[in-house]
Amino acid sequence: MSKITLSVIKADVGGYVGHSSIHPELMEVAKEKLEDAKGKGLVLDFHVTHCGDDLELIMTHTKGVENSDIHGLAWDTFVAATEAAKKLKLYGAGQDLLKDAFSGNVKGMGPGVAEMEFEERKSEPVVIFMADKTSPGAWNLPLFKMFADPFNTAGLVIDPTMHDGFVFEVLDVKEHKKIMLNTPEESYHLLMFIGATGRYMIKNIYRKDGDIAAAASTQKLSEIAGRYVGKDDPVLIVRCQSGLPAVGEVLEPFAFPHIVEGWMRGSHNGPLMPVPFHYATPARFDGPPRVIAAGFQIVEGKLLGPRDMFDDPSFDEARRKCNEIANYIKAHGPFEPHRLGLETLEYTTMPAIMKKLEGRFQPEE
Ligand code: F6R
Ligand code: MG
Ligand code: MG
Numbered sequence: 001m002s003k004i005t006l007s008v009i010k011a012d013v014g015g016y017v018g019h020s021s022i023h024p025e026l027m028e029v030a031k032e033k034l035e036d037a038k039g040k041g042l043v044l045d046f047h048v049t050h051c052g053d054d055l056e057l058i059m060t061h062t063k064g065v066e067n068s069d070i071h072g073l074a075w076d077t078f079v080a081a082t083e084a085a086k087k088l089k090l091y092g093a094g095q096d097l098l099k100d101a102f103s104g105n106v107k108g109m110g111p112g113v114a115e116m117e118f119e120e121r122k123s124e125p126v127v128i129f130m131a132d133k134t135s136p137g138a139w140n141l142p143l144f145k146m147f148a149d150p151f152n153t154a155g156l157v158i159d160p161t162m163h164d165g166f167v168f169e170v171l172d173v174k175e176h177k178k179i180m181l182n183t184p185e186e187s188y189h190l191l192m193f194i195g196a197t198g199r200y201m202i203k204n205i206y207r208k209d210g211d212i213a214a215a216a217s218t219q220k221l222s223e224i225a226g227r228y229v230g231k232d233d234p235v236l237i238v239r240c241q242s243g244l245p246a247v248g249e250v251l252e253p254f255a256f257p258h259i260v261e262g263w264m265r266g267s268h269n270g271p272l273m274p275v276p277f278h279y280a281t282p283a284r285f286d287g288p289p290r291v292i293a294a295g296f297q298i299v300e301g302k303l304l305g306p307r308d309m310f311d312d313p314s315f316d317e318a319r320r321k322c323n324e325i326a327n328y329i330k331a332h333g334p335f336e337p338h339r340l341g342l343e344t345l346e347y348t349t350m351p352a353i354m355k356k357l358e359g360r361f362q363p364e365e
Contacts, residue, residue, distance in 0.1 A: 003117050004044065004301045005067070007059045008128055008235045009074040010217070011096040011111040014085025015053035019133075021281045022050045023090055026081045030055060033077040042069060044301035051280045051292050052132025053092075054233045055081055058294070060301045065115045068104040075102040078111060096221070112136075112217035114235045116204075121242065124298040127250050127309060129236040131272065133282050134262035134289040136218045136234040137197025138272055142253035143168075143214060144194060146238065146245045147205050148183040153249040156184075161243040166213060169204040170194060173220050178203065198261065198344055207243065214238045233262075251293060251309055257322040259329070263287040267340050267348055270329055273322040276311035288326045 016023035027048050034046040034057065047058040057074050061067070078097055085093035098110035106113060131138055145152035147166045155162045165183040170193055172178065181190045193200040205214040216236045240247045257271035263285060270288045280292045296305035332338035339345070 002062055003064075003119055004298070005061050005064055005070075005115060005117045006126065006237055006298070007061065007065070007070055007074075007113070007115040008056065008130075008217070008237055009059070009071070009106060009111055009113050009115075010051075010054050010056045010130065010233070010235055011078045012053045012092065012233065013055055013078050013082045013096060014088075014090035014093040016088075016090050018091050019053045019286055020283055022053055022055055023085070023088055025084050025088065026050075026055055026090075029081045029084045030057060030077050033073070033080055034059065037073050042073060045303045047294070047296075047303050047306060049130070049277065049292075049294065049306070051130040052233065052282050052290060054130070054132055056130050056235065058128060058296075058303065060298065060303060062301070064117050066105055066107070071104070071106045071113075072102055074111060075106055075109070098221070107219065110219075110221065112219045112232060112235055114215045114217040114237050116212045116215040116237055116239075118212055118239070120298055120301070123241070125240045125247060126296050126298060127238050127240060127247060128294045128296065128306075129238070129291055130233075130280075130294070131235070131289060131291040132233045132280065133266075133287045134234070134260040134272060134291075135198075135232045135266075136201045136216060136220065137199075138258075138260040138262070138289070138291075139216045139234060139236050140194040140197050140200070140202055141258050143202045143205065143216070143236075144191065145253040146250050147213065148187055148190070152252050153245045155245055155249060159243070162245075164208045167206045167208060168194075168202055169206070171201050171203045171218050172199060173201060173218065173223055174199050182208075212239070213244050247295065247309075254291060254293070254310070255315065255318045257318050257325060259325075260289055261340060261344065262289045265348065267345060268338055269340065270338075271322045271325040274310040274315050274318055277308050284326065285330060288322055 030048045037043050044060040049056045082094035096110040150156040168181045201218045217234045238250050254274040259269050260272045263270040272289050280290050293309035294306035295309045296303045329338045
């Protein structure tokens with residue numbers, strides 16, 4: 001079989017109720033569109049889901065990454081779902097479609113994209129992570145643990161085929177540059193950058209033989225629009241097993257609910273809660289931020305699944321801890337470190353407030 005491409009393209013085209021979830025009708029519209037595309041042979045298979053208020057299109061095809069037909073299909077699907085959202089007067093209808101007309105690639109137009117092309121292995125297990133009320137930097141910590149931390153991934157020590165380590169492709173989203181860093185040799189260099197999650201984001205991870213292992217969405221809506229337009233609510237694809245981290249090693253980092261940017265008004269730090277699909281409905285203070293994990297076996301390009309990977313009691317403790325951390329950090333109210341630092345807040349309404357009070361600032365004595 002030729003190479004297949006797995007594309008996950010997502011957008012918030014309207015919330016139900018507020019920013020907490022999406023209306024089932026939007027999912028129906030998306031399924032109809034993708035079913036039609038499957039009938040025409042454009043996609044091999046698809047799965048439509050949501051995480052919070054984000055509509056998630058998971059598609060397999062043979063057209064490679066950044067293909068204009070596939071991106072066009074996703075764009076048209078989001079436009080159709082926006083129409084449905086407008087009719088239902090859903091909240092923020094079309095909020096992530098930042099441009100009026102499609103021009104060949106959804107990158108830079110609002111939707112988030114993670115995609116990878118690979119030769120389907122004898123067995124091809126993948127986990128697709130989807131998050132709401134956070135930003136792409138949220139994947140840095142779990143990805144490092146999966147692919148470079150032997151305390152998380154036993155295979156890095158025990159499986160000789162993993163001893164070579166992995167190559168991390170890291171983007172500097174401010175300077176629009178990228179760097180490739182090898183682990184384990186350059187782990188400390190890597191951590192120096194990816195610890196700054198607002199600026200440096202892991203885009204892809206490769207085996208040293210060049211095979212792709214993980215791909216994340218790295219779109220920052222505020223970088224596109226030049227102002228705050230909601231959080232970026234990222235997605236991530238991870239291939240698993242046989243020389244790659246096992247499914248359990250890929251899920252393990254989420255047992256520690258690390259602190260991410262996002263939550264209420266995209267302006268707060270809070271813990272990332274791993275939840276089953278039916279709990280991907282951020283409620284308290286529009287959160288805490290959620291992550292779901294959809295497991296698939298890919299069979300001749302078809303998506304067998306999903307299995308709801310966080311629908312398991314082994315993540316109960318992480319959820320409990322998340323609520324405890326949420327109580328603690330939330331009690332800071334409008335103070336840092338619950339509220340984001342100044343540099344990030346400058347993308348919100350802060351400039352407007354500064355302008356209003358401009359004349360009131362006097363020289364210090
Ligand atoms: C965060 C998010 C929500 C909104 C909040 C205010 O990513 O989407 O927390 O920021 O509900 O929404 P508006 O300003 O639309 O009333
Ligand atoms: Mg929304
Ligand atoms: Mg969202």
